[in-house]
Amino acid sequence: MPKQVDHRDRQEHISRALWHVVDKHGWAKATMREVAREAGVSLGQVQHYFSSRTAMLTFAMDHASAQTSSRISDRLQDLDPAGHPREVLRIVLTEMLPLHSDSRVTSRMSAAYVLEALHDEELRAQARIGMQAGRAMVERLIRQAITDGHIDDDRDPVVETDLLLALTGFTPLLELGVIDADAALKSIDTYLDRLFTSAGDPAKL
Amino acid sequence: MPKQVDHRDRQEHISRALWHVVDKHGWAKATMREVAREAGVSLGQVQHYFSSRTAMLTFAMDHASAQTSSRISDRLQDLDPAGHPREVLRIVLTEMLPLHSDSRVTSRMSAAYVLEALHDEELRAQARIGMQAGRAMVERLIRQAITDGHIDDDRDPVVETDLLLALTGFTPLLELGVIDADAALKSIDTYLDRLFTSAGDPAKL
Structure with missing residues (x-):
């Protein structure tokens, strides 16, 4: 049609x-x-x-989220068949950060959307659903990595999911130029190495 | 006068x-x-x-930062003489998160300020100076904790500082109700335990 x-x-x-x-x-x-x-x-x-600024904003945010998901999928396709879970989580996290122009636009859109949502119940409900879905996806990846022995099974998957998502807090540090992209990536790699090496994973590079 | x-x-x-x-x-x-x-x-x-909206905003943000510093100082005074560095860092980090009404106001103010600063060079320079000063303060605490044997000396103080500040990324998860305050505090405590216990610190509670 x-x-x-x-x-x-x-x-x-x-x-x-x-x-x-x-x-x-x-x-x-x-x-x-x-x-x-x-x-x-x-x-x-x-x-x-x-019909309203809210409707326009919600559509634009959904579209931005779809773009982010699509960028993540593209990068995952470049990985080995299934992709090592460390690399998968690294791609998911770094695509949420303003490290290149496309992700900068969606990151700013998302930050503005969250602020606006604090004062608009309809937007807040929408934003919560979107963020819960993203959080659930990351938690599934972490649980699978624990099941597969890539992450130590004494790690709490809920805590690890929340900590990983909290690292999106690199955003203001990057946006204001307090740290640069290399510094953020070095910290993220150190963090992921600790999360994964604890299981003495033989598949890790 | x-x-x-x-x-x-x-x-x-x-x-x-x-x-x-x-x-x-x-x-x-x-x-x-x-x-x-x-x-x-x-x-x-x-x-x-x-003289301008920018001037009003900068003053309000400086005032909000001063309020946050003052809350941190008040809580530090309740600690033992010097305060264990784990507790000091926990207070610094949690006072930056929207975990109670005062910190919620300053956190929202700060998020709005960063977004506005992206489109205003004067504000961006001001915001960068403020965030660099906060970052330098946290790095000094971490370096001192390494010197004093509370944190393993194979940890990179720059990376540890950036990771700790990145955990302010709990903010949108809390603001949208995706996780609650207890979950955020549990994750932060797990994180700090790992940062500090690696040195086998006998002073740790």
Whole structure:
């Protein structure tokens, strides 16, 4: 059905315009009017595709999350058949950090979305569902790595999942230039080495 | 000089009004006009005390940082004479997380400030200086703990400092209710136990 495809394309076009506004000018500037200007469409058209700023934001965030997932999948395909779990977790974590321009845009989008969600119950519920799904995915990977003997079985999978996700706190340090990408990657590698080497994993490089 | 004291008091009053606006309604609402309304003063008065939104924001952020430092100092005073470095680092880290209402306000203020700083060079320079100072303080504590044998001397103080600060990434997980305060504290304690127990520290509780 071409009409639906077109509708979706338009929404994505507007959603990308929103990302650019957030990326270039910050959250305070991301009004429907400014997004329309950036997308080169009328305010009425933005309002046709999105019933509210919240709807526009939710769509743009879902789209950004899908882009992040797609980048992760692409990088995982370059790995060996299944991929060593250390490498899988490294890819998942580093793609959430502003280490290159694509992940910087989605990272800023995500930070702005969380802040906005604190004051909007509908957004907050959406954001929580998205983050819970991401957290569950990481916990499954960690549980599997424990089952497969890549991580010591005295490690608590819930604690390890939360600690790994907490490392997204490199974001403000990177964004403000307090540390550089090499420093963040060195710390992440040291962290993952400790998580995985404790099991004396023979498959580890 | 009473006049200067009064000036400072007024600035702090307006700065607290800004926090409340950010905390209750989010960053997008934090205009000078809205802050004036919240503080119960005229827009002209806000403009008298702050030459720009940037100046207002920088003052409010410095004031929030001072409040965080003061909370940390208060909690450190309850410790033994010098305080075991594990407890000191635990207090520094947990006071940066939104685990109670005071730290929630300063944490939200800080997150909003970082996002705004990405699009304002003056703010970004200010924010970087503040974060570098906090990072340097944590690195000094870690180096001292290594010197004193509380942390194994094969640990890299730069990496350990960056990893500890990265754990402020618990913030969005807490703010969205993906994990609760107990889960965050359990993970932080597990993390600190590993950092400190490796040295087999006899002073550890």
